[in-house]
Amino acid sequence: MTEGREPDRGLFGEGPQAAARQMALMFALGxxxxxxxxxxxxxxxxALVALAAVQAALALLAWRLPWHRSDPRAPxxxxxxxxxxxxxxTWAFGGxxxxxxxxxxxxxVWAGMHFSVRAVLALSPFVAASYLVPLFAVERGPMTLTGAVTFVPAxxxxGVLIARQMEHQRRDRETIRRMERWRAALTAALAHDVRSPLTSVQFALETLDxxxxxxxxxxxxxxxxxxxxxxxxxRLAAGLLDADRLDSRGGLRLDLTTVPLRAAVEEAVGYLGAPVRVEVPDGLTVRxxxxxxxxxxxxxxxxxxxxGAPPIVVSAAPDGRGMLAVHVRDHGAGVPEDKRNLLFSRFSSADTGAGSVGLGLWITRELARAHGGDASYAPADPGSRFTVTLPAG
Known part of the structure; x- marks a missing residue:
């Protein structure tokens, strides 16, 4: 079951609860x-009365147990x-x-609908034993056993064909959900990141006029x-375009040159309204x-x-491997431990807030990797420290 989705507790759909309830119906039919x-x-x-009692108990358990709280493979x-x-x-009916x-x-069919190909294959020896053992027990003829040899692989x-088809459908649905999140992110970007600066620009123009x-x-x-x-x-438009280019594999192009790092940092932080302290030594360059x-x-x-919280400090130093590490540190509360693994994910909830749609850190990491470096997070005491490594100039 996909993370973040509400479990399906009905009879139809995906998830362990639906799988268990469908099995409960099969027990009831049996x-x-x-x-x-x-x-x-x-x-x-x-024997048949005992079987009926067992099936009634299993049907009740399969229907009533809280399978949605268990592992998806539990049913x-x-x-x-x-x-x-x-x-x-089979034995009771004389083979x-x-x-x-x-x-x-x-x-x-049930196994293929709800579980992986590997699970279906793992179940196959038990299917063969269940089908063949009672036939041997009642000494059925060779032709019946020959038929079993073809029936079990079939x-x-x-099960394998259905499981494979369901995997394709799940991937297609995940693609659709990702596209929907992308559409929602664009809407949020227009609502938060575009309206506010446009209002400021309009006010400036009206004042001048x-x-x-x-x-x-x-x-x-x-x-x-x-x-x-x-x-x-x-920058918002560039970020959204870059996200699309990075997602399309190979759409992003880099114009590499040797860049004086301190001057680049000072120019970049000039776009912010918040004060940033630059502690980058002169003479450092990156490619x-x-x-x-x-x-x-x-x-x-x-x-x-x-x-974070001020002071915000940008520093840099060689890492001894031909790379330059650029650190951005704040003195806030830091990132909660349960969100650290998601920091550089697209649409991460750890990178959202007013005026953000959760793309910034993901784009930063992808751009750093496109340069041959990487981006990472480490807790500071107090605060957070984000690091980008890039090739030294």
């Missing part, structure tokens, strides 16, 4: 057939008593498989605000695409300003 078969084999009345254990019941039923063969087929083949003659210093300040906000919109380097630095410092 119960009815066992009771109906008693008049035809009076010599096995006791597979129900197939073992089901196979045992089928074996005893006749006319009544049990449809249940074997139902079991193969059952397993049905209405006030007429303004002192040069005030006019320059208003224009700077407008340019900074349009820069936010530009990077200047635009992508700026994007990584803006993403990390903006993330620190959004989620």
């Amino acid at each position: 119960l009815g057939l066992s009771l109906a078969g008693i008049p035809s084999v009076p010599g096995q009345r006791t 597979l254990v129900l197939s073992l008593p089901a196979l045992a019941i089928l074996a005893v039923s 006749s498989t006319a009544g049990t063969a449809p249940f074997y087929l139902l079991l193969a 059952l397993v083949g049905v 209405e006030e007429g003659e303004l002192p040069a210093e005030q006019r320059h300040s208003i224009v700077s605000v407008a340019l900074r906000q349009t820069g936010r919109i530009r 990077a695409d200047p635009q992508r380097l700026e994007q990584m630095l803006v993403n990390l410092t903006a993330n620190a300003a959004r989620h």
Whole structure:
């Protein structure tokens, strides 16, 4: 079952609860057939009544137990008593498989619908034993055993084919869910990241239009605000385009050059409204695409300003392996331990908040890897430290 989805507790659908309840129905159907078969084999009345009682108990347990709290593969254990019941039923009816063969087929279909190909294959020896042992016990003829040799592989083949098809369908549904999350992220981006800067730009333009003659210093300040906000919109558009290019494999192109690191950091942090202390030594250079380097630095410092607390410090040092490590540290509460593994995931809940759609850290890591480096997180005391490694210039 996909993480984050509400478990399906009904009869139909995916998940352990639906699988268990479908098996409960098969037990109930078997119960009815066992009771109906008693008049035809009076010599096995006791065995059939016992089978009916066992199937009634198993049907109740399979239906009532809270399977949604268990491992998704847990209902597979129900197939073992089901196979045992089928074996005893075949023996009780003198080796006749006319009544049990449809249940074997139902079991193969059920296993393929809810479990992996590996699980179906692991179940196959138990299916073979359940089908063949009672035939040997009642000494059925060679032709019946020969038929069993073809019937059991056919059952397993049905289960495998269905399991493979279900895997394809689950992957297709996951793709659709990912596209839906992407659409929702675009909507959130327009609602949060575009509307606010556009309002600032509109206010700046209206002020310039209405006030007429303004002192040069005030006019320059208003224009700077407008340019900074349009820069936010530009970076958002670039981020969304980069996410699409990174997802399409090979759509992203890097224009590598030697970049003075301190100057790049100072320019990047100039886009932020929050104060950032730059402690990058002069003379350090990296081999990077200047635009992508700026994007990584803006993403990390903006993330620190959004989620952390001042002072925010950017530092850098060689790591001794031909790479340069750039650290962005804040002095906030840090990232909770249960969210650290998700930090660099796309649409991560650890990288969301006002004005964010959870793409910044994911894009930063992908861009760093495209340069031959990486991005990582480490707790600081106090605060957080995000690190990007890039090739030294």
